[in-house]
Amino acid sequence: MQQPSELSDACPDHNDRTDLEQMTSSFISSQKTLEQQVADRAGIAKAINEQCWAFTEDQLPSLRMMNIIGSHDVAHFKRNMTQVFSELYWRGLLSTSSNVVDIGCGCGRLALPISRLLKEGRYYGVDVWSEGVDWCKAKIESEYQNCSFYTIKAENNYYFEERAPSLHNDFKLEFCPTNTADLAFAISVFSHLTRSDCVAYFKEVSRVLKPKGILYLTGFVIDRFFKDYQSRTESFGSLREEEPGCFYAFRGQDFFAGYTKRTWNAMLSEAGLEILSYELGSWAEKPGARPYQDTFVIGKAASL
Numbered sequence: 265m266q267q268p269s270e271l272s273d274a275c276p277d278h279n280d281r282t283d284l285e286q287m288t289s290s291f292i293s294s295q296k297t298l299e300q301q302v303a304d305r306a307g308i309a310k311a312i313n314e315q316c317w318a319f320t321e322d323q324l325p326s327l328r329m330m331n332i333i334g335s336h337d338v339a340h341f342k343r344n345m346t347q348v349f350s351e352l353y354w355r356g357l358l359s360t361s362s363n364v365v366d367i368g369c370g371c372g373r374l375a376l377p378i379s380r381l382l383k384e385g386r387y388y389g390v391d392v393w394s395e396g397v398d399w400c401k402a403k404i405e406s407e408y409q410n411c412s413f414y415t416i417k418a419e420n421n422y423y424f425e426e427r428a429p430s431l432h433n434d435f436k437l438e439f440c441p442t443n444t445a446d447l448a449f450a451i452s453v454f455s456h457l458t459r460s461d462c463v464a465y466f467k468e469v470s471r472v473l474k475p476k477g478i479l480y481l482t483g484f485v486i487d488r489f490f491k492d493y494q495s496r497t498e499s500f501g502s503l504r505e506e507e508p509g510c511f512y513a514f515r516g517q518d519f520f521a522g523y524t525k526r527t528w529n530a531m532l533s534e535a536g537l538e539i540l541s542y543e544l545g546s547w548a549e550k551p552g553a554r555p556y557q558d559t560f561v562i563g564k565a566a567s568l
């Protein structure tokens with residue numbers, strides 16, 4: 265009768281099968297761990313989203329303030345809050361321990377959910393709009409001490425005043441230490457910023473991000489889809505290419521800044537950043553678009 269060792273020698277498939285069984289079971293157990301992690305994350309996301317929808321009037325800014333950041337009613341404010349929060353969260357860009365910088369935080373549309381998520385993490389919100397920042401300090405910072413808000417001084421505050429092309433801003437995020445941020449994000453802010461202001465922020469973002477940190481931002485890309493949309497709809501008649509690749513239109517809160525992809529790349533490259541991924545926006549009826557504005561996931565350039 266054959267002994268077990270003889271059996272495995274005589275049957276070359278035997279060891280292979282055992283290895284395969286082991287590999288299969290470790291694959292299944294890693295799948296189970298992953299499923300559990302996803303379930304845990306889903307639980308956190310669900311709880312935060314429920315809190316957002318349950319915010320009462322006294323926990324939210326006034327309708328007038330919501331209008332200033334482009335939300336026409338409370339439902340829109342909450343919907344945008346939960347959608348953008350979920351997007352950042354499910355992309356894996358936000359966790360309870362994230363260090364986060366929110367450029368153009370407005371009146372706390374994203375700070376409200378993020379303050380409820382963070383535990384060991386830290387949040388910094390900045391805006392040129394002091395009323396929005398003051399509301400965030402009073403309603404969020406006072407309760408969540410790991411969240412802080414700063415009014416950033418603008419010589420040329422063209423979101424609220426007439427644009428003065430000769431006046432230059434020099435935006436600094438001096439409150440945020442170098443190489444400490446996991447995520448910087450700007451929702452519907454760079455869509456209102458001139459080239460030099462974009463570059464000033466990009467340089468600061470490059471300084472504050474950790475080596476593998478991410479900048480997530482929404483903006484406008486002037487491309488063939490936009491050109492087609494413009495000629496089809498006869499919209500954006502006042503759009504002017506003020507500098508090569510930089511297209512501006514409208515005024516105040518509606519000030520529009522769009523850039524060719526080459527210009528986005530050039531601005532980011534000046535700051536040592538590069539686009540990691542990019543998604544078309546539906547604002548100019550671009551094909552297959554999911555978000556409203558064009559959306560970038562940006563990292564530090566590989567050579568840094």
Ligand SMILES: C[S@@+](CC[C@H](N)C(=O)[O-])C[C@H]1O[C@@H](n2cnc3c(N)ncnc32)[C@H](O)[C@@H]1O
Binds near residue numbers: 372451453
């Ligand atoms: C459309 S709102 C979006 C607000 C916020 N990101 C959100 O999604 O709720 C644009 C915001 O950008 C701010 N903003 C405009 N120019 C800015 C600048 N140069 N630096 C920082 N924030 C700016 C405005 O004050 C306003 O709060």
